[in-house]
Amino acid sequence: xxxxxxxxxxxxxxxxxxxxxxxFLQRRCEWRGIEFSYAAAGPGEGLDPGAHDLLYLGGGQDxxxxxxxxxxxxxxxxxxxxxxxDGIAMLAVCGGYQLLGHSYQLGEERLSGLxxxxxxxxxxxxxxxxxxxAIEADLGDGPRTIAGFENHxxxxxxxxxxxxxxxxxxxxxxxxxxxxxxxxxxxxxxxxLHGPLLPKNAWLADRLIALALERRYGSPPELEPLDDRxxxxxxxxxxxxxxx
Amino acid sequence: xxAGRNGALFGAKRLAARAVGVASRSSGRGGGTTLPxxxxxxxxxxxxxxxxxxxxxxxxxxxxxxxxxxxxAMLAALLAAEGRVPVxxxxxxxxxxxxxxxxxxxxxxxxxxxxxxxxLPRVAAQLEPGLIVLGNLFRDQLDxxxxxxxxxxxWARTVAARAGRTRFVLNADDPLVADLGxxxxxxxxxxxxxxALPELQHAFDARxxxxxxxxxxxxxxxxxxxxxxxCPSCGARRPRPDVAATRVELHGMEGSTxxxxxxxxxxxxxxxxxxxxxxxxxxxxxxxALELGVxxxxxxxxxxxxxxxxxxxxxxxxxxxxxxILLVKNPAGTNExxxxxxxEAGEGELDLWVGLNDRIADGRDVSWIWDAxxxxxxxxxxxxxxxxxxxxxxxxxxKYAGWPEDRIAIVPGIEPALxxxxxxxxxxxxxxxxYTALMELHKLLASRGLTEExxx
Numbered sequence: 001x002x003x004x005x006x007x008x009x010x011x012x013x014x015x016x017x018x019x020x021x022x023x024f025l026q027r028r029c030e031w032r033g034i035e036f037s038y039a040a041a042g043p044g045e046g047l048d049p050g051a052h053d054l055l056y057l058g059g060g061q062d063x064x065x066x067x068x069x070x071x072x073x074x075x076x077x078x079x080x081x082x083x084x085x086d087g088i089a090m091l092a093v094c095g096g097y098q099l100l101g102h103s104y105q106l107g108e109e110r111l112s113g114l115x116x117x118x119x120x121x122x123x124x125x126x127x128x129x130x131x132x133x134a135i136e137a138d139l140g141d142g143p144r145t146i147a148g149f150e151n152h153x154x155x156x157x158x159x160x161x162x163x164x165x166x167x168x169x170x171x172x173x174x175x176x177x178x179x180x181x182x183x184x185x186x187x188x189x190x191x192x193l194h195g196p197l198l199p200k201n202a203w204l205a206d207r208l209i210a211l212a213l214e215r216r217y218g219s220p221p222e223l224e225p226l227d228d229r230x231x232x233x234x235x236x237x238x239x240x241x242x243x244x
Numbered sequence: 245x246x247a248g249r250n251g252a253l254f255g256a257k258r259l260a261a262r263a264v265g266v267a268s269r270s271s272g273r274g275g276g277t278t279l280p281x282x283x284x285x286x287x288x289x290x291x292x293x294x295x296x297x298x299x300x301x302x303x304x305x306x307x308x309x310x311x312x313x314x315x316x317a318m319l320a321a322l323l324a325a326e327g328r329v330p331v332x333x334x335x336x337x338x339x340x341x342x343x344x345x346x347x348x349x350x351x352x353x354x355x356x357x358x359x360x361x362x363x364l365p366r367v368a369a370q371l372e373p374g375l376i377v378l379g380n381l382f383r384d385q386l387d388x389x390x391x392x393x394x395x396x397x398x399w400a401r402t403v404a405a406r407a408g409r410t411r412f413v414l415n416a417d418d419p420l421v422a423d424l425g426x427x428x429x430x431x432x433x434x435x436x437x438x439x440a441l442p443e444l445q446h447a448f449d450a451r452x453x454x455x456x457x458x459x460x461x462x463x464x465x466x467x468x469x470x471x472x473x474x475c476p477s478c479g480a481r482r483p484r485p486d487v488a489a490t491r492v493e494l495h496g497m498e499g500s501t502x503x504x505x506x507x508x509x510x511x512x513x514x515x516x517x518x519x520x521x522x523x524x525x526x527x528x529x530x531x532x533a534l535e536l537g538v539x540x541x542x543x544x545x546x547x548x549x550x551x552x553x554x555x556x557x558x559x560x561x562x563x564x565x566x567x568x569i570l571l572v573k574n575p576a577g578t579n580e581x582x583x584x585x586x587x588e589a590g591e592g593e594l595d596l597w598v599g600l601n602d603r604i605a606d607g608r609d610v611s612w613i614w615d616a617x618x619x620x621x622x623x624x625x626x627x628x629x630x631x632x633x634x635x636x637x638x639x640x641x642x643k644y645a646g647w648p649e650d651r652i653a654i655v656p657g658i659e660p661a662l663x664x665x666x667x668x669x670x671x672x673x674x675x676x677x678x679y680t681a682l683m684e685l686h687k688l689l690a691s692r693g694l695t696e697e698x699x700x
Contacts, residue, residue: 027644062391195614230636234639
């Protein structure tokens with residue numbers, strides 16, 4: 001078995017520890033004897049929807065995010081839309097999450113997003129939403145906790161038909177008001193929980209691996225259990241920090 | 245209200261604030277470092293400007309993501325060689341209240357202040373400094389400082405606002421800093437190609453030209469994104485440094501030696517502090533000292549006699565075993581500590597204690613540990629004890645950096661973790677604390693009579 005990961009704009013969209021998520025996926029595949037391949041798609045490059053199993057898009061600084069948004073709309077949107085329709089597993093974090101919507105606001109300026117999910121991101125008066133966060137999410141195998149850290153100025157609102165990733169237990173989530181965090185569409189996940197989201201939530205990493213392999217090989221894989229004592233301790237630590 | 249009454253009122257506030265510092269220290273509860281300044285600033289928001297106006301020989305500010313405490317301590321040592329004792333926030337409390345406290349409690353003709361990078365604009369506006377030394381900008385505590393480029397924009401506004409009134413010493417090798425320069429800025433940098441990293445590091449924070457937005461071309465990098473760069477698009481280049489290390493030799497924890505080119509000659513640097521990052525700190529301090537009129541011949545001997553700035557590098561004996569403490573707080577600084585440790589021991593011989601806290605002064609967000617290259621020590625570690633409020637998370641990071649899991653222990657409490665690490669180490673132990681873990685460690689060592697409490 002092989003899992004083919006494609007990192008979108010890793011040079012531009014890596015503001016905070018995004019490589020931790022990728023490293024975590026890689027090790028957990030390799031420890032189970034699942035071959036792992038890493039490819040990157042940067043500015044000016046297209047996207048072949050059938051060539052990859054798992055897509056990753058991190059967050060970036062404002063200047064980079066602006067350039068990436070324009071490049072993605074021009075060169076990758078169609079390939080990405082086809083891959084998501086086909087059920088590809090994808091994780092988009094923070095700035096990458098905002099780019100998936102119809103539009104987002106950078107300062108006073110309103111920029112077009114990819115329009116792949118029904119959401120938009122706006123500025124509102126008030127402080128940035130910063131802090132430890134815990135949410136409850138069900139990705140088809142029962143409600144589970146996702147713990148992490150959020151740090152965003154933008155407020156994201158989901159459209160009528162869009163499903164949140166989860167319900168905020170502690171923290172702000174999409175906008176600090178409606179109790180929603182992130183978005184889910186097929187096997188695409190968008191979230192404000194940045195940095196080492198997967199290391200703090202090993203079950204979520206494994207769920208993404210399983211969804212990616214299921215699309216490629218046609219049936220849900222049996223993922224061999226790993227010695228997750230440190231992983232569980234880290235999740236408990238992050239969850240406790242959010243609930244404190 | 246008359247100016248005289250105003251002055252008398254400020255004098256009364258100053259007396260009250262100073263008394264609080266004395267009371268706080270004599271009560272033995274500690275933490276007297278910043279209390280007087282906090283109180284004074286609450287009474288009078290312009291306190292720094294008022295107190296600072298008494299420094300008739302002017303002030304020097306030092307700021308950077310990494311190395312500001314050490315650079316300021318080096319500059320203080322260079323001034324001391326001339327018999328000059330500046331008012332100086334030497335304990336590293338570098339926001340307005342720490343500076344106000346130093347101004348309240350010390351007497352002198354000139355000021356030397358390290359300043360938190362986010363506070364630099366406000367402090368510069370109040371203190372009217374004659375000289376500002378800017379070392380570097382790295383990604384750091386996003387929850388507190390925001391994006392690195394946004395901070396660089398703020399610095400650029402401060403530099404522009406002070407043109408003609410303040411002189412600048414800038415790191416030529418950091419494009420985020422060098423580009424702030426105006427005519428007449430003094431630059432420092434490293435000119436020894438042998439010190440280049442084999443490849444660009446992951447935590448690389450200056451990809452795009454500040455002037456035109458196109459990617460920089462790097463000929464070589466020394467520490468993070470510090471190096472020799474140019475912009476193929478608009479032609480912006482690294483300025484030629486006025487003070488440059490032309491040949492550097494690193495000797496692990498022992499320190500380093502270097503040949504330094506000055507505007508009027510050369511000097512031999514024998515630095516008892518480890519790592520290339522401390523060579524950068526020394527170069528910044530030397531360039532500033534020359535600007536402040538320090539005799540070049542005094543520089544070498546004064547720096548050779550330096551000890552580490554508080555907590556940045558120091559060694560104490562615990563149960564007869566040497567414990568060396570190295571502060572870690574962000575990816576770039578941590579990478580330099582890891583590189584230094586890599587030179588210290590052979591395979592499987594390093595004993596470590598790592599303290600990861602998530603208090604406000606550490607940054608509440610501990611994500612940064614995944615941007616630091618802990619992989620560098622994967623084969624080198626005999627045992628690591630993970631402590632602090634986020635101990636399990638650093639333990640997990642080390643596992644995924646390829647450190648053998650059976651060599652990683654989690655003991656959250658600072659004291660039991662230290663005791664466990666000392667007991668398990670056959671000899672030398674290295675402690676890598678974040679800022680507040682360092683404070684706790686210091687308090688613990690002081691309570692055992694092993695070090696003096698730093699604020700006394």
